[in-house]
Amino acid sequence: MMNHEEIKSCPVIANHIKIALVGQPNVGKSMLINSVSNAHLHVGNFSGVTVDKTEVLFDYKEYHFTVVDLPGTYAFTDYTIEERVTHEYLCAESYDLIINVIDSTSLEKNLQLTAELMSMSKNMVIALNMDDEAKKENIEIDVAYMSELMGIPCVKVSAVTKNGIEDLLNAVIEVRESTAQNAKLIFSEAVEEEIATIVNYLHKHKYEAINSYRNIAINLLKNNKKTYEKLHDNPIWTELQPILIEASKHVELHHDSDDIKEAFAEEYASFNRGIVAEVLYQEVKIEKKTITEKIDSVLIHPIAGIPIFLFFMWGLFQLTFEIGSIPMDWIDAFFGWLGDTVGATIANDDIRSLVVDGIIAGVGAVILFVPNIIILFIGIALLESTGYMSRVAFLLDGFFHKFGMHGQSFIPLVTGFGCSIPAYMSARILKNDRDRLLTLFIIGFMSCGARLPVYVLFIGAFFAPEMAGNILFAIYIGGAMLGMIAAKILKMTAFQGEDEPFVMEMPKYRLPSLKLIWHTVLTKTMMYLKKAGTFIAAASMLVWFLSNYPKNLFLENEYTSKIEAVQAEKSKITLENKLAEVLLEQSYLGQIGKFIEPAFAPLGFDWKMSVALQTGLAAKEVVVSTLGVLYALGSDVDAQNNSLISAISKNISFASAMSFIVVIMIYLPCLAASIVFTREAGGVKYFFYLFTFTSVIAYSMAFITYQIASMFS
Amino acid sequence: MHTLNECEKACKVRVVKLNAKTDLKQRLISFGIMKECVIEVLELAPAKSTIEIKVGKMRIALRAQEAKLIEVEKIDDES
Ligand SMILES: Nc1nc2c(ncn2[C@@H]2O[C@H](COP(=O)(O)OP(=O)(O)O)[C@@H](O)[C@H]2O)c(=O)[nH]1
Numbered sequence: 001m002m003n004h005e006e007i008k009s010c011p012v013i014a015n016h017i018k019i020a021l022v023g024q025p026n027v028g029k030s031m032l033i034n035s036v037s038n039a040h041l042h043v044g045n046f047s048g049v050t051v052d053k054t055e056v057l058f059d060y061k062e063y064h065f066t067v068v069d070l071p072g073t074y075a076f077t078d079y080t081i082e083e084r085v086t087h088e089y090l091c092a093e094s095y096d097l098i099i100n101v102i103d104s105t106s107l108e109k110n111l112q113l114t115a116e117l118m119s120m121s122k123n124m125v126i127a128l129n130m131d132d133e134a135k136k137e138n139i140e141i142d143v144a145y146m147s148e149l150m151g152i153p154c155v156k157v158s159a160v161t162k163n164g165i166e167d168l169l170n171a172v173i174e175v176r177e178s179t180a181q182n183a184k185l186i187f188s189e190a191v192e193e194e195i196a197t198i199v200n201y202l203h204k205h206k207y208e209a210i211n212s213y214r215n216i217a218i219n220l221l222k223n224n225k226k227t228y229e230k231l232h233d234n235p236i237w238t239e240l241q242p243i244l245i246e247a248s249k250h251v252e253l254h255h256d257s258d259d260i261k262e263a264f265a266e267e268y269a270s271f272n273r274g275i276v277a278e279v280l281y282q283e284v285k286i287e288k289k290t291i292t293e294k295i296d297s298v299l300i301h302p303i304a305g306i307p308i309f310l311f312f313m314w315g316l317f318q319l320t321f322e323i324g325s326i327p328m329d330w331i332d333a334f335f336g337w338l339g340d341t342v343g344a345t346i347a348n349d350d351i352r353s354l355v356v357d358g359i360i361a362g363v364g365a366v367i368l369f370v371p372n373i374i375i376l377f378i379g380i381a382l383l384e385s386t387g388y389m390s391r392v393a394f395l396l397d398g399f400f401h402k403f404g405m406h407g408q409s410f411i412p413l414v415t416g417f418g419c420s421i422p423a424y425m426s427a428r429i430l431k432n433d434r435d436r437l438l439t440l441f442i443i444g445f446m447s448c449g450a451r452l453p454v455y456v457l458f459i460g461a462f463f464a465p466e467m468a469g470n471i472l473f474a475i476y477i478g479g480a481m482l483g484m485i486a487a488k489i490l491k492m493t494a495f496q497g498e499d500e501p502f503v504m505e506m507p508k509y510r511l512p513s514l515k516l517i518w519h520t521v522l523t524k525t526m527m528y529l530k531k532a533g534t535f536i537a538a539a540s541m542l543v544w545f546l547s548n549y550p551k552n553l554f555l556e557n558e559y560t561s562k563i564e565a566v567q568a569e570k571s572k573i574t575l576e577n578k579l580a581e582v583l584l585e586q587s588y589l590g591q592i593g594k595f596i597e598p599a600f601a602p603l604g605f606d607w608k609m610s611v612a613l614q615t616g617l618a619a620k621e622v623v624v625s626t627l628g629v630l631y632a633l634g635s636d637v638d639a640q641n642n643s644l645i646s647a648i649s650k651n652i653s654f655a656s657a658m659s660f661i662v663v664i665m666i667y668l669p670c671l672a673a674s675i676v677f678t679r680e681a682g683g684v685k686y687f688f689y690l691f692t693f694t695s696v697i698a699y700s701m702a703f704i705t706y707q708i709a710s711m712f713s
Numbered sequence: 714m715h716t717l718n719e720c721e722k723a724c725k726v727r728v729v730k731l732n733a734k735t736d737l738k739q740r741l742i743s744f745g746i747m748k749e750c751v752i753e754v755l756e757l758a759p760a761k762s763t764i765e766i767k768v769g770k771m772r773i774a775l776r777a778q779e780a781k782l783i784e785v786e787k788i789d790d791e792s
Contacts, residue, residue, distance in 0.1 A: 105770070108770075269745070506774050
């Protein structure tokens with residue numbers, strides 16, 4: 001026996017408890033993690049997938065706890081990425097025990113997952129969460145009896161009132177200190193019989209295994225692949241196999257089904273019904289409509305439902321881009337000021353340009369989107385945590401499904417009209433891989449706010465003012481419709497195959513919790529800054545480099561002396577603008593523009609327009625200022641600038657202008673957005689797909705536009 | 714034999730058989746939709762494209778397409 005002193009002397013190794021937190025969606029896992037005081041939160045990703053991983057570290061008594069919050073999962077199916085992550089983690093990673101979080105108000109449904117966890121024979125503690133709500137609904141659960149029946153300690157907790165958290169931790173310590181648990185999962189007679197047969201057989205042949213024979217037998221009956229593989233190479237397999245086939249037949253016959261998994265699900269369900277019947281007492285069953293059903297009768301009303309939803313969306317959208325633009329202006333101003341101030345202290349031109357135009361502007365571009373992202377994610381967190389999000393999918397799925405998308409695609413798509421970056425990030429609400437990818441590909445068709453100046457400029461140059469509004473509207477709607485058609489085409493080609501089924505829980509309505517929303521938003525924002533931020537800053541610097549190098553001292557000197565020679569202020573400015581134009585023309589970017597000019601000739605673009613399109617890859621706003629530079633008006637022009645408008649209407653034909661607008665509508669989103677896209681889609685290859693996809697469509701649509709417009713003018 | 718998508722609002726049925734393929738069947742089962750369970754139709758989206766049902770205490774939304782794969786029988790209103 002070790003005495004107390006010795007344990008204390010080696011705390012790190014001896015007293016570490018690693019816990020996997022498992023539960024169905026919406027049982028309050030995140031809330032539970034947040035309710036542990038003085039905990040350190042670690043956020044990251046599960047390796048290889050875009051699923052957030054939250055780890056919490058804290059000390060309690062003499063133990064160091066590490067809790068990993070696994071994504072919510074209904075059962076061990078591999079339907080969504082979340083479920084796959086959880087399943088793989090539970091099977092392959094090392095941890096000391098599982099805390100299975102259960103919503104006390106719907107015990108039977110939650111126990112379905114518990115039963116599956118029990119068959120894994122890992123140590124486990126059950127946390128009966130939402131105890132406060134259960135009390136309100138007059139639900140009483142006899143935890144002592146439940147613990148005894150299941151062979152697993154069960155503890156009542158409430159993440160909201162923080163009741164029972166200590167009991168839970170104490171139970172965890174107790175399980176950790178005791179020897180292996182004996183979960184009592186009991187099946188029907190028919191199955192128990194077959195298990196006994198297999199166990200006997202394993203006994204007879206003294207099969208060596210870490211897991212209990214009972215566990216192996218259950219896994220074999222369930223057709224568990226890993227167990228099969230392990231036994232397949234063992235000599236006893238030849239004899240065992242016929243026994244297994246016989247056993248499976250028996251079980252399937254008993255359940256009148258040819259699907260062993262279905263049979264086991266039914267086994268679990270009847271086990272759970274037994275448990276619930278024994279331990280749960282609910283006073284007078286109120287058969288009236290629940291509050292949720294009352295709210296639902298309004299919010300998903302066949303007629304009123306969609307207008308109500310559109311109103312909410314409108315509100316969220318307004319908030320995101322109206323209120324969001326206020327701090328954006330400040331941030332913009334701050335980085336402008338910072339650039340000037342820092343720039344003033346650097347004597348060397350090249351270094352100053354690198355620091356001010358490259359680094360500070362690059363980092364500024366990353367920070368600039370943070371207010372948008374925060375507000376949008378507060379909105380989405382609200383929609384999700386109140387339970388409204390599922391209603392949205394219910395209402396809109398009929399329409400979106402026609403185009404091969406999912407009802408929830410609506411939210412990222414609408415967000416795309418504001419800015420593609422939060423739109424790509426919000427596509428995470430789609431739980432299914434293919435639905436999400438398809439939506440990601442379509443978001444770019446929704447013209448983002450940054451493209452507006454370009455449209456305004458060209459419309460101003462070619463249409464009468466009273467037509468402008470209609471044309472602008474047509475551009476936006478046209479883009480959206482094109483997106484829908486593109487979705488349908490993608491669905492029929494690249495995303496071909498059977499439709500993903502749509503079966504979704506409609507959770508209870510709940511008041512949102514501030515703490516939880518704060519936690520979600522913080523996690524998401526940190527992820528954006530950490531991952532996307534570094535890439536975006538680096539890429540902005542690359543664009544800066546391409547448009548500023550190679551330097552041409554000869555040209556610079558020539559113009560400098562010319563500028564000095566002339567007297568009039570006006571001609572000085574003209575010359576300076578001319579210098580900017582020729583410098584850009586001979587920069588790497590200009591060279592690329594010249595090089596690809598022939599490729600764009602069928603669309604009616606000259607090299608200036610090609611270069612403007614390329615700088616638009618960095619950020620769409622830049623298209624206007626590039627055109628300003630290229631038409632030698634200086635870079636400080638905006639879309640309302642009359643001299644730029646007249647320069648454009650003089651130098652660009654109507655047909656070229658139309659095809660230019662079409663390209664702006666469709667081609668690759670800006671660099672920052674493309675990087676976020678790549679991250680969310682889960683690989684660089686998707687970026688190349690997106691690049692090819694948008695380029696092909698943009699090119700062919702612009703070509704058609706150019707040909708048609710040429711005929712008329 | 715009826716299928717779930719044929720049911721009107723507020724009707725109560727019992728599941729007889731799941732005709733879905735393995736993956737979807739697993740999904741349905743993990744939501745508690747299995748043989749013998751009782752389903753109540755709560756709400757129908759416009760054009761019946763999506764329906765909301767109640768199984769036990771859980772509300773679930775599914776497409777008509779998926780509902781078609783669930784064979785059900787009417788429960789006589791005795792309660
Ligand atoms: N009344 C009550 N609500 C809770 C409790 N725990 C969580 N919730 C609410 O349940 C919802 C889902 O919680 P969340 O932590 O997001 O669940 P997760 O999906 O399992 O992480 C949130 O709206 C919480 O505010 C609890 O103990 N009591």
